Every structure is written in C-alpha cells, then in structure tokens.
Amino acid sequence: MKINIFLSENNTKMSIWMPFVSGICILLLAATILNAVLDNYSIHIITIIGIYIIAATSLNLTNGHTGLFSLGHAGFMAIGAYTSVFLTYKVSLRAAYNLPVLPTILGGAEFQWPFLPALVAGGLIAAIAALIVGFPVLRLRGHYLAVASLGFMIIVASLAKGMKGITRGASGIQVITRYTSIWNVYIWVAITIFIIWRLLNSNFGRAMLAIRESEISAQSQGINLMKYKLYSFVIGAFFAGIAGGLYAHFTRAIRPYEFSFTMTFFIVIMPIIGGSKNLYGPVLGATLLVLIRYMLKPIEEYLGIYGLVELIYATLLVMVMILRPEGILKEKN
Amino acid sequence: MFFGTSYILQQLFNGIVLGSIYALLALGMAIIYGILGLINFAHGALITMGAFCFYFIFSDLEWPFWITLLLAISFGGLIGYLLELIGYRKLRGSSGLSLLITSLGIYIFVENLAKLIVSPQPYAFNVPNFLNQIINFYITFRVIDLFIIAASIFIMSIFAIFIKKNKVGIAMRGISENVETAKLVGINVDQVIVWTFVVASSIAALTGFMWGAKYGQIGYDMGFMPGVIAFVAVVIGGIGSIPGSLVGGFLIGLIQTFVVSFLPTGWSIYRDAIVFTLLIIVLLIKPSGVLGRRESI
Numbered sequence: 049m050k051i052n053i054f055l056s057e058n059n060t061k062m063s064i065w066m067p068f069v070s071g072i073c074i075l076l077l078a079a080t081i082l083n084a085v086l087d088n089y090s091i092h093i094i095t096i097i098g099i100y101i102i103a104a105t106s107l108n109l110t111n112g113h114t115g116l117f118s119l120g121h122a123g124f125m126a127i128g129a130y131t132s133v134f135l136t137y138k139v140s141l142r143a144a145y146n147l148p149v150l151p152t153i154l155g156g157a158e159f160q161w162p163f164l165p166a167l168v169a170g171g172l173i174a175a176i177a178a179l180i181v182g183f184p185v186l187r188l189r190g191h192y193l194a195v196a197s198l199g200f201m202i203i204v205a206s207l208a209k210g211m212k213g214i215t216r217g218a219s220g221i222q223v224i225t226r227y228t229s230i231w232n233v234y235i236w237v238a239i240t241i242f243i244i245w246r247l248l249n250s251n252f253g254r255a256m257l258a259i260r261e262s263e264i265s266a267q268s269q270g271i272n273l274m275k276y277k278l279y280s281f282v283i284g285a286f287f288a289g290i291a292g293g294l295y296a297h298f299t300r301a302i303r304p305y306e307f308s309f310t311m312t313f314f315i316v317i318m319p320i321i322g323g324s325k326n327l328y329g330p331v332l333g334a335t336l337l338v339l340i341r342y343m344l345k346p347i348e349e350y351l352g353i354y355g356l357v358e359l360i361y362a363t364l365l366v367m368v369m370i371l372r373p374e375g376i377l378k379e380k381n
Numbered sequence: 382m383f384f385g386t387s388y389i390l391q392q393l394f395n396g397i398v399l400g401s402i403y404a405l406l407a408l409g410m411a412i413i414y415g416i417l418g419l420i421n422f423a424h425g426a427l428i429t430m431g432a433f434c435f436y437f438i439f440s441d442l443e444w445p446f447w448i449t450l451l452l453a454i455s456f457g458g459l460i461g462y463l464l465e466l467i468g469y470r471k472l473r474g475s476s477g478l479s480l481l482i483t484s485l486g487i488y489i490f491v492e493n494l495a496k497l498i499v500s501p502q503p504y505a506f507n508v509p510n511f512l513n514q515i516i517n518f519y520i521t522f523r524v525i526d527l528f529i530i531a532a533s534i535f536i537m538s539i540f541a542i543f544i545k546k547n548k549v550g551i552a553m554r555g556i557s558e559n560v561e562t563a564k565l566v567g568i569n570v571d572q573v574i575v576w577t578f579v580v581a582s583s584i585a586a587l588t589g590f591m592w593g594a595k596y597g598q599i600g601y602d603m604g605f606m607p608g609v610i611a612f613v614a615v616v617i618g619g620i621g622s623i624p625g626s627l628v629g630g631f632l633i634g635l636i637q638t639f640v641v642s643f644l645p646t647g648w649s650i651y652r653d654a655i656v657f658t659l660l661i662i663v664l665l666i667k668p669s670g671v672l673g674r675r676e677s678i
Contacts, residue, residue, distance in 0.1 A: 361489065
C-alpha cells in the first residue's frame with residue numbers, strides 16, 4: 049500500500065491545502081495581535097503552550113491513535129534539544145562554556161548552524177533513536193512499550209549526565225541563543241497538526257485506527273502491524289525532537305533532569321484529559337494544563353506547598369479516567 | 382584490572398541483598414500483572430508509603446521495632462485494599478490501557494502528596510541498633526543485610542505454599558490462567574483481586590522499610606525507580622512465571638551491584654540505564670524472558 053498523505057479519494061488538492069494556509073494565516077494574525085496587546089509574560093505562556101501542543105499532538109499519534117502507550121516523549125525531546133543546541137551554539141562562547149567546536153564533517157570549528165536545519169536535525173536524530181528502540185519493543189503485544197520507553201527516557205537522561213564532553217553533564221548547557229519565538233513555534237504547531245491531520249485521513253491513519261481497535265482484525269485485513277506501529281512511533285519522535293529543540297532555544301538553558309518523568313507525565317496526560325481520540329484533544333489538553341500550571345504556580349510558591357500542581361494533575365487524570373474515559377473532546381465520526 | 386576473591390565475594394553478597402529486595406517487589410508486580418494484566422506503577426508508591434509509615438511510628442512515636450514493622454506492613458495492605466476499591470474496581474472491564482494510566486495517576490498523586498506533607502528533602506532513616514551491627518566473617522556486612530535475605534526467603538517460601546495449597550492462592554492461579562473459566566467454576570474474582578492487591582502491597586511496604594534501612598535515607602520519590610525496575614525484572618524473568626520474576630529480581634540486583642563495583646567510577650551513573658538496556662536486549666533476543674511461557678508475537 050503506497051502512502052500518499054496528500055491525496056485520498058474524497059479530497060481534492062484544494063480542500064487539503066486550504067485549511068492549512070488559512071490556519072497558518074489565522075494563527076499568525078492572532079500572534080500579531082497578541083504580540084501587540086499582551087505583555088511579555090503572557091507571550092511567554094502562549095509560546096510555552098505552543099511547544100507543549102507540538103509535543104502532546106505528536107505523542108498522541110502513538111498513545112491515542114495507534115493505541116500504543118509510550119512514556120518516552122521527554123527522552124526524544126531531550127535528544128532534539130541537545131542535538132540542536134550542540135549545532136547552533138555560538139562559536140565565540142564554546143570555549144568559555146566548555147563545549148567542543150563542531151567537527152569538520154558538520155561544518156568545522158568556525159561554523160554554527162542556522163536554527164531551522166539544526167532543529168530538523170534534532171528531530172531526525174530523535175526519529176532514528178525511535179527506530180532503534182521501537183524495533184525490538186513494538187514486536188510485542190501488551191504494554192511493554194510503556195516500561196521500555198520509560199527506560200529509554202532514563203537511558204537518555206543518564207547519557208546526558210554521563211557524556212560530559214558534549215552535554216556538560218549534570219550542570220547542563222546555559223546561555224543558549226534564544227531563536228524560538230511565538231512566530232516559529234506556531235508555524236511548527238500548524239505544520240504538526242496539518243501533517244497529523246493528513247496522516248489520519250489517509251490509508252496510513254485508517255491502518256493505525258484499525259490497529260488501535262483490534263490488532264488481530266487489523267492483521268487479518270492485511271495490515272502490517274510492525275510497519276505502522278513503527279511509523280507512528282518514529283513520526284511522533286520526530287516532532288518530539290522539534291518540540292525539544294524549540295524548548296531549549298526558548299528557556300535558554302537545559303539540564304538532564306529537566307527531561308524527566310515529571311515532564312513525560314505532564315505531556316502524557318495532556319491528550320488523555322483533552323480527548324485522545326480527537327485531533328484537537330491534545331491541543332485543548334496542553335492549553336488547559338499549562339494554564340493551570342501558571343495559575344497555580346504563584347499559590348504554590350506563596351504557601352510553600354511544592355507538588356500542588358502535580359497533585360491536581362493526578363487527581364484530574366484519575367477523575368477523567370473514571371468519569372469520562374474518552375477525555376473532554378470525543379471522537380469525531 | 383584485578384579484584385581479590387574477598388572483594389568479589391563481598392560484591393556478590395551485596396548483589397544478593399539488593400536482589401532480594403527487587404525479587405520481593407517483582408513478586409508483587411508479577412501477581413498483579415498475572416491477574417489484571419496491569420503494569421502497576423502505583424507499586425512504587427507503596428514502597429514510599431511503607432518507608433514513611435515506619436519512619437513516623439518508629440522515630441517520632443518511638444514504638445517498639447517489631448510492632449512498628451507489622452504496622453507498616455498492614456498499612457501497606459490497607460492502602461492496597463483502598464486503591465483497589467476506589468480506583469481499579471471502577472475500571473473493571475475497560476481496556477488495560479485505562480488501568481495503566483490510572484496506576485500512573487495514582488503514583489504521581491501519592492508521590493506529590495508525600496512531597497507536600499513531608500518535604501522535598503530526604504529523611505535520615507533510623508533503625509534499631511542491633512540491625513546496624515557490623516559482622517566480619519570473610520566479608521563485612523550488617524545484620525540488616527541478613528535480615529533482608531532471611532525475610533525474603535521466608536516470604537518467598539510462605540508465598541510458594543500459599544499459591545500451591547491455599548484456596549485463595551489456587552484461585553489466583555486460576556484467574557491468571559483464564560478469568561472467564563475461573564468465574565465459571567465459581568471463583569469470586571473480585572475478592573481474589575482484592576487479596577492480590579493486599580498481598581502485593583504489604584510486601585511492597587516491607588521492601589520500603591528494607592530500602593530505607595539499607596541506604597539509611599528515604600525521600601518522597603524513593604519508590605519510583607525500584608517499582609519500575611521490579612517490572613523490568615518480571616519481563617526479564619518471564620511474564621507469567623513467578624520463579625522467573627524472582628530470578629529476574631536477583632539478576633538485576635547482581636548486575637546493578639557489579640556495574641557500580643567492577644566498572645570504573647564514571648559508570649555508576651548508568652546503573653539504572655543498564656537495567657533498561659538489558660530489558661531492550663532481552664525483548665530483542667528472547668521476548669518471553671528467561672523462564673517465561675512462550676508469548677505469541
């Protein structure tokens with residue numbers, strides 16, 4: 049089965065590109081207005097929301113649409129973050145911050161990559177890592193992926209601590225140039241949602257949904273389980289890498305323990321609360337949870353009760369699981 | 382690099398001590414997975430709760446050691462019962478994924494509740510002096526190490542008898558074979574599931590005490606890694622096989638100890654990472670684990 053995500057039977061080229069172009073226009077218009085109206089802090093929050101929308105939407109490709117449960121997203125984000133930072137780091141600062149210069153094959157000592165290619169390179173490296181981990185793990189039925197991908201995240205965090213030569217170990221990398229802005233984040237948001245929307249409306253997406261509903265019946269329809277599971281895992285990892293790169297160039301400092309279980313949990317519950325069978329569920333979930341975080345943070349710090357935000361997340365999660373297992377937004381028919 | 386015999390023996394002993402803890406945890410994970418098909422992330426929370434329960438009763442209220450230990454174990458059992466009643470029972474019949482997500486939520490809830498109530502700082506864990514006595518007999522160890530090994534062997538033997546001879550134990554095996562058939566022959570599935578959680582959780586609470594006594598400090602997030610590693614032990618040993626999960630636990634304990642003691646110092650930060658690398662290798666080569674039933678792929 050040949051996959052062409054841009055063509056499927058009942059769509060003309062026009063009806064595919066129109067939503068994308070108009071979506072980008074609306075997003076950029078909204079960003080312009082917000083940029084003019086709001087203060088820096090609000091812009092900061094909106095940008096963070098965008099980054100988490102990319103992460104949550106891409107995670108939902110495996111967790112919501114294919115029915116595989118991955119907990120390794122923070123690991124892929126870490127790979128994207130470290131790779132892109134290593135490539136874009138300013139030549140003049142490398143010596144002062146103990147970061148080696150680029151080897152000849154990547155442009156040599158006098159070269160620092162522009163942001164976009166470095167970001168994409170980070171995504172690609174994350175995708176390759178997903179391919180290597182996914183191959184042994186996705187062969188099995190059941191939820192082995194949950195533990196194996198969590199393990200993957202721990203391996204990545206340990207390597208980030210251990211490979212001091214290129215990651216500076218536990219102290220992390222500081223003074224990263226801030227390339228990320230509300231503009232490029234929301235262009236990536238549009239690209240991510242567009243690609244996943246097209247995927248879901250293609251043969252590929254129907255195969256994924258079939259796998260989610262029943263692996264046995266999907267297999268009996270001639271769907272190659274391994275191929276589609278691996279594709280969705282790898283594509284998800286690519287966008288996680290992009291989100292990681294955007295995150296690193298936004299916060300301007302990365303440390304290994306940032307990409308931890310807490311972050312993975314934060315991203316994993318976004319689609320579940322927003323509605324994991326709906327394309328816009330993760331968008332809603334990410335917006336909601338980031339807003340909750342920024343609203344509660346002052347209370348948490350004022351009262352000195354650290355852990356309050358996570359406590360509310362966990363309560364929300366368990367309540368959603370018991371009362372409304374499909375999340376806030378339902379599946380679109 | 383050359384290591385003397387006594388050093389190797391010493392590390393072997395340390396590995397067995399750590400392995401005993403993992404094996405006990407893996408036992409609980411294995412029976413829950415066997416019956417519900419659930420990777421119970423909340424298992425780690427019971428480790429933390431058991432350790433803090435012991436800490437507050439023993440250090441703050443200064444109750445006698447053995448009573449405190451029994452209370453901590455029963456507290457674990459009680460929490461296991463409540464979690465089953467409040468959380469998992471409501472989800473009976475929904476997909477395995479919702480159970481998994483709920484257990485994740487419960488773990489995060491407990492971890493952050495602990496963080497909120499006690500503090501983000503680790504606590505020094507006191508045990509009675511007789512447990513800290515050092516013994517030199519070819520190798521050096523403390524009484525607590527012997528206690529851990531002895532308690533593990535004791536619990537494993539009791540459990541072996543329980544699962545073979547006791548009515549509930551036999552019912553557990555029946556359910557893990559096939560839930561529908563178990564219902565047909567008149568087994569009260571809900572009751573057996575409650576028992577499974579109570580047994581697994583009280584063992585986890587005991588390992589919380591062991592962990593604290595072995596390392597001398599406890600913290601709100603202490604249970605996470607042992608809990609996850611216990612499931613890795615189950616997978617490596619072979620899903621569906623209780624002896625397999627024990628073998629997996631001991632294997633991981635030995636490997637982690639050897640990584641720290643026989644490899645250069647820089648390697649010790651990889652002690653958890655190596656466990657998961659091993660998991661991926663096992664899944665690649667022999668997905669059914671060391672002693673597991675054949676899993677169809």
